Amino acid sequence: MTAMAKETPLVHPLVNQYLRPERMPHLACPGCGIGQVVHCTLNAVAELGLTPLNTVWVQGVGCSSRLSYALWKGDSIDAHHGRIFAVATGLKMCRPELNYILFTGDGDCASIGGNHFIHACRRNLDVVAIMFNNGIYGMTGGQVAPTTPLGASTTTTPHGNFEAPFDLCKVAEAAGASYVARWRAIDFKPLTNSIKKGIRIKGLAFIEVLLPCATNFGRYVLKTGDPGKVQKWINDRVVTIKKAESMPPEELKEKVLIGEFVERERPGVVESYQSMLKRLKEV
Amino acid sequence: MTASSGPGISLKLEGLGWGIKNELPYVVVDIQRAGPSNGVATSVAQGDFYTVRYGSAGGNHALIAVSPKSVQEAFDLTIECFNLAEIFRCPVFLLCDETVGHTREKLVIPDPSKIKIVERKKPTVPPEQFVLYPLDDDSVINYPFPSVGEGYSICVSPYTHTSKGYPSTEKVDQDKMARRLTNKIMKNVDKLTRVEKKYLEDAEVAVIAYGASARPALAAVEKARENGMKVGFLRPIIVWPFPDEEVYKVAERVNFILVPELNTDGQMVREVARAAKGKAEVYHLGSGGVETHLPDEIWGEIRRLKK
Numbered sequence: 212m213t214a215m216a217k218e219t220p221l222v223h224p225l226v227n228q229y230l231r232p233e234r235m236p237h238l239a240c241p242g243c244g245i246g247q248v249v250h251c252t253l254n255a256v257a258e259l260g261l262t263p264l265n266t267v268w269v270q271g272v273g274c275s276s277r278l279s280y281a282l283w284k285g286d287s288i289d290a291h292h293g294r295i296f297a298v299a300t301g302l303k304m305c306r307p308e309l310n311y312i313l314f315t316g317d318g319d320c321a322s323i324g325g326n327h328f329i330h331a332c333r334r335n336l337d338v339v340a341i342m343f344n345n346g347i348y349g350m351t352g353g354q355v356a357p358t359t360p361l362g363a364s365t366t367t368t369p370h371g372n373f374e375a376p377f378d379l380c381k382v383a384e385a386a387g388a389s390y391v392a393r394w395r396a397i398d399f400k401p402l403t404n405s406i407k408k409g410i411r412i413k414g415l416a417f418i419e420v421l422l423p424c425a426t427n428f429g430r431y432v433l434k435t436g437d438p439g440k441v442q443k444w445i446n447d448r449v450v451t452i453k454k455a456e457s458m459p460p461e462e463l464k465e466k467v468l469i470g471e472f473v474e475r476e477r478p479g480v481v482e483s484y485q486s487m488l489k490r491l492k493e494v
Numbered sequence: 495m496t497a498s499s500g501p502g503i504s505l506k507l508e509g510l511g512w513g514i515k516n517e518l519p520y521v522v523v524d525i526q527r528a529g530p531s532n533g534v535a536t537s538v539a540q541g542d543f544y545t546v547r548y549g550s551a552g553g554n555h556a557l558i559a560v561s562p563k564s565v566q567e568a569f570d571l572t573i574e575c576f577n578l579a580e581i582f583r584c585p586v587f588l589l590c591d592e593t594v595g596h597t598r599e600k601l602v603i604p605d606p607s608k609i610k611i612v613e614r615k616k617p618t619v620p621p622e623q624f625v626l627y628p629l630d631d632d633s634v635i636n637y638p639f640p641s642v643g644e645g646y647s648i649c650v651s652p653y654t655h656t657s658k659g660y661p662s663t664e665k666v667d668q669d670k671m672a673r674r675l676t677n678k679i680m681k682n683v684d685k686l687t688r689v690e691k692k693y694l695e696d697a698e699v700a701v702i703a704y705g706a707s708a709r710p711a712l713a714a715v716e717k718a719r720e721n722g723m724k725v726g727f728l729r730p731i732i733v734w735p736f737p738d739e740e741v742y743k744v745a746e747r748v749n750f751i752l753v754p755e756l757n758t759d760g761q762m763v764r765e766v767a768r769a770a771k772g773k774a775e776v777y778h779l780g781s782g783g784v785e786t787h788l789p790d791e792i793w794g795e796i797r798r799l800k801k
Contacts (some may be wrong), residue, residue, distance in 0.1 A: 234660070267642050272652060281649045281660050285640040289651030291512040307642045379496060 232401040242425040242438020244396025257405035271295035271319035275343040293323030296331035311338040332386030335414035337479035345424035353427035389414030391473040414479035497523035511550035525595040528783035538592040539783025543761040546733035554672035556679035559587035559734035577612040593706035606770035633681035690729040697726025714792035738769040752778040
């Protein structure tokens with residue numbers, strides 16, 4: 212692994228600038244979109260002039276996190292499973308001057324960490340949370356997730372998933388996040404722009420990324436190992452918010468919307484906390 | 495710092511393992527109450543003696559637990575917990591119980607300048623020379639720890655780590671890390687022995703108790719002394735790591751040891767029996783909790799066993 216890393220040509224200048232070359236090559240399966248999201252993140256970081264010194268990457272547990280952990284040249288904090296928002300809350304409250312970019316998965320964020328996620332949105336924690344949604348537990352072998360489509364067969368639902376999936380963007384919106392968007396990993400430009408917006412905005416920016424997982428979602432749900440077919444399945448399901456406006460409701464039933472759902476001014480928790488401290492000092 | 499009663503502690507155990515593995519200083523207050531599960535709310539018991547020590551799944555660690563018997567000690571020892579957490583870079587429990595937790599009694603708060611505070615050590619070498627986890631020296635304590643945003647590129651994760659904090663699945667790395675997490679405490683056990691001893695010089699019988707149980711235990715010992723019986727008293731204050739040597743010294747000298755504690759399964763009594771190494775008989779005086787033992791119950795048990 213180490214010898215291979217030395218021989219691998221690291222062509223992209225962003226890798227040398229922001230990532231740890233000794234952690235390459237990364238662990239992603241062929242066709243996985245996590246590399247693309249990391250690329251979009253680095254573009255956003257570079258365009259805004261963030262540095263490893265003023266930015267911390269925080270991860271949870273799962274593909275999302277194992278693949279992005281200890282890649283960033285700065286501090287990399289990997290929480291225990293589902294507790295990414297709890298750990299990030301501690302970090303942000305202690306060191307509010309730093310930027311925090313969170314990488315979590317649908318299992319980590321929506322299932323085991325669902326409660327923390329809702330409260331982080333409610334508090335409007337000042338971080339960017341990027342949730343990789345591959346619709347399944349990818350790292351552990353294709354178990355049903357709270358985002359798995361209804362009827363889909365997985366290793367734990369061999370007769371089809373009888374539970375309806377979560378719409379995490381709607382949860383984030385209802386709970387109070389300042390910014391909510393959903394894109395595919397291949398929506399390079401809009402995803403980069405969303406991450407940039409998320410870094411700038413006060414409060415919580417939640418960005419869901421629809422991710423092709425050929426290894427497990429392809430294998431168990433779609434019965435294919437071809438990343439292209441998994442991507443096509445995603446492409447056939449998504450509709451932009453704009454296009455959806457002119458579509459009849461029955462056609463939208465099976466569709467997943469992509470675009471920016473929420474962009475609002477709401478004080479983040481750091482601001483609320485600091486204004487309380489100020490008030491107490493005046494008293 | 496975090497605090498809860500026993501049922502809350504079971505929820506926090508997941509985060510405990512993360513802190514142990516990453517050598518993070520936590521202070522956790524456990525107000526033990528009558529279980530299992532929610533049991534009897536706001537009622538005393540001592541059922542978390544092993545929970546705090548072994549509750550984190552995966553083993554391969556040691557940690558520190560300190561147990562107060564009074565309000566004054568709860569105050570003083572909480573400060574001590576912070577200092578120990580900084581020195582040993584590990585979670586430290588303040589193992590209380592409902593009785594100590596709810597007792598109202600006189601408290602002397604010292605002048606802040608008189609309170610000993612251990613400040614976190616910061617690295618003195620540049621980031622490229624700094625080793626985040628001293629895995630090659632499993633007994634080093636008071637090791638510097640940088641924070642986020644200080645340029646040290648720290649890596650913290652739930653995975654077995656190398657000295658840089660990178661995840662590893664190699665046996666050699668797992669072994670090194672596991673030994674470090676255990677030995678940094680067990681090789682420094684001499685710095686972590688704190689007990690209260692009374693009437694042990696000529697004792698033929700000993701009562702060993704901790705926390706709220708120690709108060710009726712000491713009252714019973716004093717009652718025995720008034721009645722001419724040579725009974726001594728030992729109270730572990732730092733209960734984890736367990737004061738093996740102190741208990742052994744007592745066991746060498748007495749005929750039997752009585753351990754009153756507020757559980758029916760016998761928890762600290764097992765550690766006492768292990769540390770006594772067969773030098774004395776060890777007996778448990780248990781109870782499901784809700785109320786502490788009365789001094790007369792313990793005194794009665796001493797007389798019964800003496801016969």
